Amino acid sequence: MPRTLMKGNEVIGAAAIRAGCTAFFGYPITPQTELPEYMAAHLPASGGVFVQAESEVAAINMVYGASGSGVRVMTSSSSPGIALKQEGISYIAGAELPCVIVNVMRGGPGLGGIQPSQSDYFQATRGGGNGDYRLLVYAPASLQELADLVQIAFDKADYYRNPVLIVADGMLGQMMEPVEFRDDLPRMELPAKDWAATGTMGERAPRVINSLYLKPEELEAHIHRLFVKYEQMRVAEPLVETVGLEGAELVVVAYGTTARIVRSAMALLAEEGIHIGLIRPITLYPYPMDVFATLPESVRRLLVVEMSMGQMIDDVRIANEGRLPISFVGRTGGMVPTPQARRRHGARPVGRRCAMTVVFAPTIGLQPRETHYCPGCTHGLIHRLVGEVLDELGVLGRAIGVAPVGCSVLAYDYFNCDMHEAAHGRAPAVATGIKRVLPDRVVFTYQGDGDLASIGTGEIVHAAHRSENITVIFVNNAIYGMTGGQMAPTTLIGQRTTTTPGGRDAALTGYPMRMSEMLAQVPGATYVERVSVHSPVYVRKAKKAIRKAFEVQLAGQGFSLVEVLSSCPTNWGLDPAAALTWIKDEMIPVYPLGVMRTPENPPAYLTSVGGPGRDGGDDAH
Ligand SMILES: Cc1ncc(C[n+]2csc(CCOP(=O)(O)OP(=O)(O)O)c2C)c(N)n1
Ligand code: SF4
Numbered sequence: 001m002p003r004t005l006m007k008g009n010e011v012i013g014a015a016a017i018r019a020g021c022t023a024f025f026g027y028p029i030t031p032q033t034e035l036p037e038y039m040a041a042h043l044p045a046s047g048g049v050f051v052q053a054e055s056e057v058a059a060i061n062m063v064y065g066a067s068g069s070g071v072r073v074m075t076s077s078s079s080p081g082i083a084l085k086q087e088g089i090s091y092i093a094g095a096e097l098p099c100v101i102v103n104v105m106r107g108g109p110g111l112g113g114i115q116p117s118q119s120d121y122f123q124a125t126r127g128g129g130n131g132d133y134r135l136l137v138y139a140p141a142s143l144q145e146l147a148d149l150v151q152i153a154f155d156k157a158d159y160y161r162n163p164v165l166i167v168a169d170g171m172l173g174q175m176m177e178p179v180e181f182r183d184d185l186p187r188m189e190l191p192a193k194d195w196a197a198t199g200t201m202g203e204r205a206p207r208v209i210n211s212l213y214l215k216p217e218e219l220e221a222h223i224h225r226l227f228v229k230y231e232q233m234r235v236a237e238p239l240v241e242t243v244g245l246e247g248a249e250l251v252v253v254a255y256g257t258t259a260r261i262v263r264s265a266m267a268l269l270a271e272e273g274i275h276i277g278l279i280r281p282i283t284l285y286p287y288p289m290d291v292f293a294t295l296p297e298s299v300r301r302l303l304v305v306e307m308s309m310g311q312m313i314d315d316v317r318i319a320n321e322g323r324l325p326i327s328f329v330g331r332t333g334g335m336v337p338t339p340q341a342r343r344r345h346g347a348r349p350v351g352r353r354c355a356m357t358v359v360f361a362p363t364i365g366l367q368p369r370e371t372h373y374c375p376g377c378t379h380g381l382i383h384r385l386v387g388e389v390l391d392e393l394g395v396l397g398r399a400i401g402v403a404p405v406g407c408s409v410l411a412y413d414y415f416n417c418d419m420h421e422a423a424h425g426r427a428p429a430v431a432t433g434i435k436r437v438l439p440d441r442v443v444f445t446y447q448g449d450g451d452l453a454s455i456g457t458g459e460i461v462h463a464a465h466r467s468e469n470i471t472v473i474f475v476n477n478a479i480y481g482m483t484g485g486q487m488a489p490t491t492l493i494g495q496r497t498t499t500t501p502g503g504r505d506a507a508l509t510g511y512p513m514r515m516s517e518m519l520a521q522v523p524g525a526t527y528v529e530r531v532s533v534h535s536p537v538y539v540r541k542a543k544k545a546i547r548k549a550f551e552v553q554l555a556g557q558g559f560s561l562v563e564v565l566s567s568c569p570t571n572w573g574l575d576p577a578a579a580l581t582w583i584k585d586e587m588i589p590v591y592p593l594g595v596m597r598t599p600e601n602p603p604a605y606l607t608s609v610g611g612p613g614r615d616g617g618d619d620a621h
């Protein structure tokens with residue numbers, strides 16, 4: 001095969017397809033989004049299936065279903081998304097299903113940042129979810145190794161009937177290198193998938209894909225069986241690269257991107273006549289313990305280098321068995337060590353902020369900040385409307401907002417009130433917690449369409465059902481803005497996005513979700529209105545609706561939501577003016593504007609379920 005210059009995330013997709021992967025289920029998250037995008041563009045053409053799931057939880061359970069049906073299947077994500085997948089990974093390991101999972105790691109804990117990190121080592125090597133289980137974990141350091149290991153991973157997964165995890169990081173995912181998809185990779189004799197539940201077709205006894213063993217002695221026997229195979233892995237699978245151990249007094253232990261940086265440092269030191277060695281684990285589980293027992297006499301000290309606060313160091317301690325002193329150098333939070341090991345604590349990631357000229361008086365509902373939103377984006381305008389309403393209602397001091405994960409993730413920088421930052425989709429649950437313990441505060445969420453209508457559908461539906469006395473500002477721009485323009489549940493039929501490159505096709509990806517219409521059916525939803533901000537007259541109407549929603553909360557009447565049709569010129573590929581026209585011409589016909597629920601006119605059917613909302617003031621809960 002010729003060598004091709006490719007990006008890391010795309011290499012993973014191409015290698016998986018070569019390995020016979022016919023199903024991919026994912027959810028957008030930086031810095032791995034190019035991988036699902038690659039699969040969306042290439043997998044269907046090679047006869048496979050691609051589904052952009054509504055969340056990582058759904059994606060990993062789609063993997064469970066496809067793997068249990070006997071096909072080669074893959075999913076990928078980045079740290080917070082892999083955290084969400086842990087329940088499913090534990091079930092997949094328990095049911096002994098093969099699959100390949102990719103974690104393009106970024107900094108944590110929590111939402112963290114999007115820069116490269118290695119701080120999911122514990123999560124990767126200690127199981128990650130509940131129960132006694134292990135994954136085979138590969139940590140490539142180059143795109144060629146990534147291409148090879150992805151293909152090998154599918155064989156290993158089938159051989160051991162176990163998930164195989166590949167950990168990369170944002171740097172490997174984003175970098176470009178020449179890659180050859182090799183035909184001479186070591187292949188394995190693989191067992192038949194005589195356990196797959198594909199339908200008996202009346203020709204065999206039923207099969208069950210399961211991880212439930214109610215009798216403790218049966219569960220123990222099952223786990224013992226799993227551990228026989230982990231023991232086989234422990235003996236057969238450790239992979240390690242060593243460089244320059246002979247004659248070295250200092251040996252560095254590093255994996256993945258960090259090992260590349262150490263190689264550069266070694267070259268720089270060699271120019272000064274200093275010789276150090278490198279141990280680069282390629283499998284993180286099983287850990288290559290044996291290499292530490294056979295180090296040359298010259299070695300006096302080990303130095304562990306990681307992009308974390310020191311997670312692999314525990315395995316090095318176990319492997320070293322107290323023979324040599326161990327030191328540690330680590331950068332964390334997305335900081336990458338340099339070959340010169342120079343610390344540049346002052347350096348900050350470059351954002352998308354740009355200066356704007358103030359042309360009208362600001363509201364005190366917002367803080368005087370430069371905006372990070374793209375030119376022509378209407379997020380900022382919607383912020384202003386909310387800020388003005390909070391000021392005009394005189395509730396700024398007791399307002400508490402909840403920001404989502406999306407382009408408005410930095411909403412806490414703008415609103416001039418207390419703010420919480422929530423996990424992706426969870427803002428209505430966070431708002432519930434706040435409102436229940438501080439019932440006299442004015443609590444609102446500000447959420448995008450991916451956040452509210454995809455990963456967070458459960459939370460918003462249940463907050464409305466409970467008639468939580470909160471106000472939701474739902475910004476529908478028909479796309480995932482922040483992650484670079486993937487399909488959202490609200491994307492229009494025919495609309496091109498990076499995961500629907502041929503235009504959204506209802507037969508494959510379903511129909512645009514009309515959340516306001518859905519939520520207006522919920523008994524506990526007291527006030528629901530859809531507005532737009534594509535021209536000044538509509539902006540005024542939008543402000544009126546936002547004010548009404550907060551008034552409903554202040555009257556203690558329960559759940560209020562205003563859906564605002566908003567622009568994303570950047571990902572729609574339109575200039576700001578054309579984007580506003582697109583809202584009018586394309587979005588409004590699909591998302592008609594208007595009031596769908598008010599406390600004054602509850603629909604007749606609600607009498608049978610006890611009536612909507614409540615009254616009695618804003619401390620009614
Ligand atoms: C658990 C988890 N999964 C995925 C992501 C990546 N992510 C960040 S923002 C976003 C989508 C945002 O789209 P939307 O809610 O429509 O807001 P917009 O950017 O369009 O305003 C996603 C998927 C994440 N941060 N956390
Ligand atoms: S990507 Fe889209 S939604 Fe995000 S700030 Fe830019 S224009 Fe606005």
Ligand SMILES: [Mg+2]
Pocket residue numbers: 406448449450475476477478479480481488
């Ligand atoms: Mg959006």
